[in-house]
Amino acid sequence: GIQVEQSPPDLILQEGANSTLRCNFSDSVNNLQWFHQNPWGQLINLFYIPSGTKQNGRLSATTVATERYSLLYISSSQTTDSGVYFCAVKDSGGSNYKLTFGKGTLLTVNP
Amino acid sequence: AAGVIQSPRHLIKEKRETATLKCYPIPRHDTVYWYQQGPGQDPQFLISFYEKMQSDKGSIPDRFSAQQFSDYHSELNMSSLELGDSALYFCASSSQLAGLRETQYFGPGTRLLVL
Numbered sequence: 001g002i003q004v005e006q007s008p009p010d011l012i013l014q015e016g017a018n019s020t021l022r023c024n025f026s027d028s029v030n031n032l033q034w035f036h037q038n039p040w041g042q043l044i045n046l047f048y049i050p051s052g053t054k055q056n057g058r059l060s061a062t063t064v065a066t067e068r069y070s071l072l073y074i075s076s077s078q079t080t081d082s083g084v085y086f087c088a089v090k091d092s093g094g095s096n097y098k099l100t101f102g103k104g105t106l107l108t109v110n111p
Numbered sequence: 112a113a114g115v116i117q118s119p120r121h122l123i124k125e126k127r128e129t130a131t132l133k134c135y136p137i138p139r140h141d142t143v144y145w146y147q148q149g150p151g152q153d154p155q156f157l158i159s160f161y162e163k164m165q166s167d168k169g170s171i172p173d174r175f176s177a178q179q180f181s182d183y184h185s186e187l188n189m190s191s192l193e194l195g196d197s198a199l200y201f202c203a204s205s206s207q208l209a210g211l212r213e214t215q216y217f218g219p220g221t222r223l224l225v226l
Contacts, residue, residue: 033214041199043154043217086153097144097167099203099215101153 002027002091006102013077013109021072021105023087031090032063033099034072038083046072046085077109113137115218117202123224124192132187132221136204142166143185144203144215145177154201160185161207192225199223 003026013019023032034046047054051065058077063070074081084106088099116135124130136143142161146154156169160179171177174192179185189196199220205213 031213031215035217041222042219043201045214045216048214088154095167097142097159097161098156098169099144099146099154100156103153 001094002029002089002100004087004089004100004102006085006087006105008105009103010106011108013107015077015079015109015111017077017109018073018075019077019107021074021085021087021107023070023072023089023102025068025070025087025089027094028065028068028092029089030092031099032070033088034061034070035086035088036081036083037086037104043086074107077107079109079111082107082109115202115204115216117200117218117221119221120219121222121224123226125226126192126194128192128225130189130192130223132189132200132202132223134185134187134202134204134218136183136185136202137216140204140206140216141183142205142207142213143179143183144205145171145185145187146201146203146217148199148201148220149195150198157187189223194225197223197225 005024036044047061053062060073084104086104088101144159145157148154157171159167163179177187203215203217
C-alpha cells in the first residue's frame with residue numbers, strides 16, 4: 001500500500017515563530033488532507049489539497065503531486081497551534097475510500 | 112455548520128464485554144468511515160459504507176461489525192473486548208456526489224477504555 005512519511009516527527013517553537021511541515025507519499029494520490037489533532041484528541045480539517053496551494057489565515061499548504069510531497073506552513077505560531085499535525089492521502093490506484101495517515105508531526109509552541 | 116456526531120464520547124468496558132459506538136454523519140453525506148487510533152498512533156482505517164452498503168474494509172477484527180442504516184447513521188459493534196481495543200474511535204463522513212475527490216470530515220471520536 002501507499003506509504004506516507006511526515007517530517008519532522010517533533011518540533012518545538014517559540015510563540016511567533018514560523019514552521020514548515022512536510023509530507024512525502026510513495027504513489028499518486030487523488031485526495032490529500034492535512035489535519036490538526038488538538039490535545040483533546042479532536043481531528044480538525046485544515047486543508048483538502050491534492051494539488052496546488054491554499055491559504056487559510058496563518059496556515060497555508062502546497063502539494064506538488066508530480067513530485068509526491070506536500071508542505072504545511074504555519075506562520076506566527078501561537079500556543080493553541082500545539083498538537084499533532086497529520087497528513088492523510090487516498091491512493092489513486094487503490095481504495096476509493098480509505099485514507100492512509102502519516103505518523104504525524106508533534107508541534108509544541110511555547111509562550 | 113453541522114458536524115459529525117458520535118456517541119458516546121467516552122466508554123469504559125470490562126474485558127469480554129461488548130460495546131456499540133454510534134455515528135451520525137453530516138446531513139446529506141452518504142458515506143461513513145470508521146477509524147481506530149491507538150495511544151500514540153496514527154488513525155487506522157477500519158471500514159466504510161456508501162449508501163448503506165459496505166464499500167471498503169481495512170484492518171477490522173472479526174470481533175467487530177458495523178452497518179449503516181436507512182437514515183445514514185452508522186454503528187460499530189465490538190464484541191469480546193480486549194485490552195488492546197482501548198483506543199480513540201473516529202467516525203468520518205463525506206459526500207460521494209463530489210466524486211473521488213471528496214473531503215472526509217471527522218467526528219470528535221469515542222474514547223474507549225477496556226479494563
